[in-house]
Amino acid sequence: MKKEDFIIVAIDGGAASGKSSTSKILSDRLGLLYVNSGSHYRALTWAILQRGIPPHRVDKIEAFLKFLEVDYKIKGREAHMTLGACVPAEEIRSPEVNQAVSTIAAIRAVRKFLLPRQRSYVEVARQHAFDGLIMEGRDVGTVIFPEADFRFFLLADEAERTRRRQWEGQVDSIRERDRLDKERKTAPLIHSEGAIKVDTTPLTLQEVADKLTGIILAGKK
Numbered sequence: 001m002k003k004e005d006f007i008i009v010a011i012d013g014g015a016a017s018g019k020s021s022t023s024k025i026l027s028d029r030l031g032l033l034y035v036n037s038g039s040h041y042r043a044l045t046w047a048i049l050q051r052g053i054p055p056h057r058v059d060k061i062e063a064f065l066k067f068l069e070v071d072y073k074i075k076g077r078e079a080h081m082t083l084g085a086c087v088p089a090e091e092i093r094s095p096e097v098n099q100a101v102s103t104i105a106a107i108r109a110v111r112k113f114l115l116p117r118q119r120s121y122v123e124v125a126r127q128h129a130f131d132g133l134i135m136e137g138r139d140v141g142t143v144i145f146p147e148a149d150f151r152f153f154l155l156a157d158e159a160e161r162t163r164r165r166q167w168e169g170q171v172d173s174i175r176e177r178d179r180l181d182k183e184r185k186t187a188p189l190i191h192s193e194g195a196i197k198v199d200t201t202p203l204t205l206q207e208v209a210d211k212l213t214g215i216i217l218a219g220k221k
């Protein structure tokens with residue numbers, strides 16, 4: 001890969017398919033800024049619940065978004081979204097957030113609020129002299145960056161994904177979140193044509209990372 005070649009890598013897939021861990025390895029290996037777009041939905045969900053707004057109150061959520069100031073902070077190779085003066089951390093992985101996040105992510109106004117901010121990370125990555133951007137989530141290769149240089153779709157059996165989450169000590173209804181994410185009208189989780197499918201069920205994290213790195217370095221789309 002030539003130094004001047006700035007690349008955008010999009011990784012989508014269901015819960016615990018390996019998106020975050022794989023993206024972090026690729027970000028280190030290839031010098032890419034890493035953005036976890038799921039953390040944006042989690043942070044908003046956390047802030048909404050903190051204010052006592054129920055996840056189905058679209059009117060109150062829209063009003064809340066009108067006055068919300070978001071920005072970003074870079075730590076190492078990762079960009080984190082900030083809400084006002086707050087940088088949301090581990091609290092966004094709580095069982096309450098796991099349970100509400102897909103309902104809030106299905107709200108059109110919430111997605112409309114985040115989309116331009118998510119796209120703006122290309123400029124952030126360039127300004128900070130990264131060799132590219134790697135973003136992962138549910139609609140990165142379909143809606144946020146349909147023109148990404150590399151689009152991947154990670155899969156894994158549900159039993160394996162449940163095992164991975166339990167091993168991390170997480171209380172998370174993967175099946176229900178996947179159902180809501182696939183069935184919503186706006187930006188559903190789908191495998192789009194042209195995205196490279198990788199079944200991670202039988203693979204170790206290193207094997208998945210090696211496979212994706214190989215594809216990127218070979219310049220295949």
Ligand code: CDP
Nearest residue numbers: 015016037038041101102105137138139177
């Ligand atoms: O880490 P995990 O795969 O379990 O979830 P996440 O990436 O943190 O995303 C949490 C939730 O945010 C997902 O279940 C989706 O409802 C939503 N999300 C989305 O709608 N679009 C994205 N690009 C990323 C996440």
Ligand code: CDP
Nearest residue numbers: 015016017018019020021164200203204205
């Ligand atoms: O981001 P996403 O929810 O898709 O998954 P993750 O947080 O990267 O991975 C969930 C867990 O599965 C982590 O503990 C990973 O180390 C593990 N994992 C694995 O055991 N084998 C893989 N091929 C990928 C991830």
